Amino acid sequence: MNFMFRRKRISGLLAVVPARELSFMQEMKNFNFSEARSLKLKEVMGYDKHRVVEPGVCVSDLAVAGLEHLFKNDLLRPDEFDALILITQSPDYFMPPTSNVIQGRLNLKSDLLCLDINQGCAGFVIGLIQAFLMLEQESIRKVVVINADVLSRKTSPKDRNTYPLIGDGASITVVERDSGDSVIHANLKMDGTRSNVLMIPAGGFRLPSSPATAVLEDGGDNNLRAKDHLHMEGPTVFNFVQAEVPRMIDDLLKYAGATMDEVDYFFCHQPNRFMLQKLADKMQLPYPKMPSNVVEQFGNSSGVTIPITITSNLRDRLMHEQFRVCMAGYGVGLTWSSMLLDLGKVKFNTIIEYK
Amino acid sequence: MKTVAEILKEIRPEFDFAASKDYIANGMLDSFDVMTLVSTLDKNFDISIQGVDIVPENFRNLETIGALLRKSGAKL
Numbered sequence: 001m002n003f004m005f006r007r008k009r010i011s012g013l014l015a016v017v018p019a020r021e022l023s024f025m026q027e028m029k030n031f032n033f034s035e036a037r038s039l040k041l042k043e044v045m046g047y048d049k050h051r052v053v054e055p056g057v058c059v060s061d062l063a064v065a066g067l068e069h070l071f072k073n074d075l076l077r078p079d080e081f082d083a084l085i086l087i088t089q090s091p092d093y094f095m096p097p098t099s100n101v102i103q104g105r106l107n108l109k110s111d112l113l114c115l116d117i118n119q120g121c122a123g124f125v126i127g128l129i130q131a132f133l134m135l136e137q138e139s140i141r142k143v144v145v146i147n148a149d150v151l152s153r154k155t156s157p158k159d160r161n162t163y164p165l166i167g168d169g170a171s172i173t174v175v176e177r178d179s180g181d182s183v184i185h186a187n188l189k190m191d192g193t194r195s196n197v198l199m200i201p202a203g204g205f206r207l208p209s210s211p212a213t214a215v216l217e218d219g220g221d222n223n224l225r226a227k228d229h230l231h232m233e234g235p236t237v238f239n240f241v242q243a244e245v246p247r248m249i250d251d252l253l254k255y256a257g258a259t260m261d262e263v264d265y266f267f268c269h270q271p272n273r274f275m276l277q278k279l280a281d282k283m284q285l286p287y288p289k290m291p292s293n294v295v296e297q298f299g300n301s302s303g304v305t306i307p308i309t310i311t312s313n314l315r316d317r318l319m320h321e322q323f324r325v326c327m328a329g330y331g332v333g334l335t336w337s338s339m340l341l342d343l344g345k346v347k348f349n350t351i352i353e354y355k
Numbered sequence: 356m357k358t359v360a361e362i363l364k365e366i367r368p369e370f371d372f373a374a375s376k377d378y379i380a381n382g383m384l385d386s387f388d389v390m391t392l393v394s395t396l397d398k399n400f401d402i403s404i405q406g407v408d409i410v411p412e413n414f415r416n417l418e419t420i421g422a423l424l425r426k427s428g429a430k431l
Binding site: 037040041043044045160161221222234235238239241242243274275278279281282 | 366367385386387388389390391393394403405406407409410411
């Protein structure tokens with residue numbers, strides 16, 4: 001499915017990362033593998049440091065901290081946005097929506113459209129698509145898009161497939177109308193027949209959490225995880241990404257009438273360094289044009305990796321310069337989505353720590 | 356330049372790869388070992404094995420790995 005939006009723009013980006021930093025070197029002993037094998041993986045996959053929340057910290061805590069930072073520093077007024085979209089796979093509660101919880105904690109106006117979207121690694125692009133659609137309404141002047149996840153709390157510390165790479169975090173993206181003649185192109189695909197390859201099997205209504213679902217089991221790969229934990233069929237997900245993402249980006253560029261050369265950066269979701277380098281090789285891109293340096297510093301924080309990549313790589317430059325960027329997210333669902341837009345001259349583009 | 360057999364021995368020194376015809380089925384290479392192997396083969400043979408070719412069938416034994424290397428442009 002293709003989308004085209006006119007006269008819309010991103011006007012600010014803030015990433016919120018937990019202050020707590022874990023190190024793969026310290027965690028290696030938790031995994032049922034030799035040190036030599038783990039060290040080889042560290043080099044290939046980019047396992048190094050990752051940020052995770054302290055026990056008990058929830059998505060709304062990260063989001064509220066980020067919005068309070070923006071309000072306090074006069075980067076955003078509480079009354080100037082008319083919709084708040086939260087994209088998360090780790091809500092505070094089944095009900096109410098966590099976006100309403102955020103609205104309540106900050107005493108935001110009641111004339112505010114609050115919406116939770118259950119999406120993961122494609123969630124940044126999907127949130128932007130939803131925000132641009134909302135901006136077609138006259139009554140909506142600005143939209144706050146929050147991507148946030150605390151999936152470390154649902155990941156087994158004894159699962160080398162997931163835990164060393166998992167990261168928690170949030171991003172706040174302000175989206176508004178643009179007075180210029182900007183055009184944004186996007187595309188999106190979903191395949192629910194493969195929804196089981198990335199999932200948390202227990203904890204919903206299909207399989208409620210119980211003492212039995214909390215028991216650690218060997219999945220046959222020397223990794224211990226429970227049904228309450230995040231499960232990922234790594235090879236299947238890897239092949240899905242390698243097969244679909246280059247084709248998706250190629251389709252997007254054709255739809256937009258654009259070429260690879262005119263794109264300054266390809267900001268892709270970062271599950272691990274190896275996957276991104278293989279994507280860059282396939283697309284014949286030099287690695288600096290597709291940054292893969294975030295997962296080793298912060299971990300894979302689902303829909304937050306793209307905004308963190310933008311904030312950490314472009315920093316203040318994004319406040320003064322403009323870039324042609326292509327974003328691509330892919331993951332749970334399965335879902336894959338990309339967007340081509342001009343990004344720059346934003347009001348803020350920074351990272352803060354949540355303590 | 357190292358041989359594929361030497362590279363395999365470096366990744367999983369505890370196994371006798373010469374005695375197996377299916378490294379995947381025999382549990383000698385898991386998916387993470389395959390990624391380590393691909394990364395090492397890329398550097399060793401100055402190639403980039405395509406992501407879509409990183410599937411278990413291509414890493415069962417020396418013959419399938421050799422075929423993959425040739426497909427990827429390695430000069431063997």
